[in-house]
Amino acid sequence: MQEILDKHYKNFADDYDRFLLYSPEFVRKLTEKMVAMLALNADADTLVDLGGGTGMYSIDILRQVPLKNEVLCVDAYQEMLDQIPANSRLRPVCLDAIGFSLEPRDYNKVLIKEAIHHVKERENLFRNLFAKLPAGGRLLLVHVPPELDYPIFQSALEKAKTWHADPDELESQLSRAGFRVERDSLVHRHHLRKDHYFEQIRSRFMSVLHHFSDAEMDAGLLEMEAMHGDREILAFRDHFDFILGVKD
DSSP: OHHHHHHHHHHHGGGHHHHHOOOHHHHHHHHHHHHHHHTOOTTTOOEEEETOTTOHHHHHHHHHSOOSSOEEEEESOHHHHTTSOTTSOEEEEEOOHHHHHTSOOOOSEEEEESOGGGOSOHHHHHHHHHHHSOTTOEEEEEEOOSSOOOSSOHHHHHHHHHHSOOHHHHHHHHHHHTOEEEEEEEEEEEEEEHHHHHHHHHTTOSGGGGGSOHHHHHHHHHHHHHHHTTOSEEEEEEEEEEEEEEOO
């Protein structure tokens, strides 16, 4: 896993927002739900964006809730953190999730957006965060499930089933760590230009695509061309699980 993650985030940092932003409306749809489920309080809360990368979601959260305390944007890759705008009111912290969870820091809200499947020791992470959070603290996982509804080649869809974390397992792990768990979901329907989406795939914009060789990627793109060759716009569903852990 680590070799794949290193290859993905070190090489992709410069293009991350260009391919993953999709649109301001897409980001806002997700961040509005994040703000609500985290129950963010501008005066009292300290938010950690764990695995926050370029800060894309934290920056939009701050547009809605002007937190007085700096957001800690934590990522294992300095290349990702280097993309955070200087005036963003985010404090970059270069640590992996487990390392950060052992740090003597004070915070009461934690967001993990599409990064939890990259953490092998999830049970340890959840226990550490539960111990660090005060009563009323919240940990929110925003996660794409293993079953994807993306217009990509079949072997990538199959690989995602074992690469992405099972939401039921995440819920159980949070419960065992001591959290009270709530679940919700959100579906966004994308309408993307086919040429742009194919460029995303060629760039391996999802970490799961780094499992495939150049030859396998070429074959996958030919498969996609055969499926979607007559379309200029690709329409598909993007499903996100919102899994909240509350420390009562």
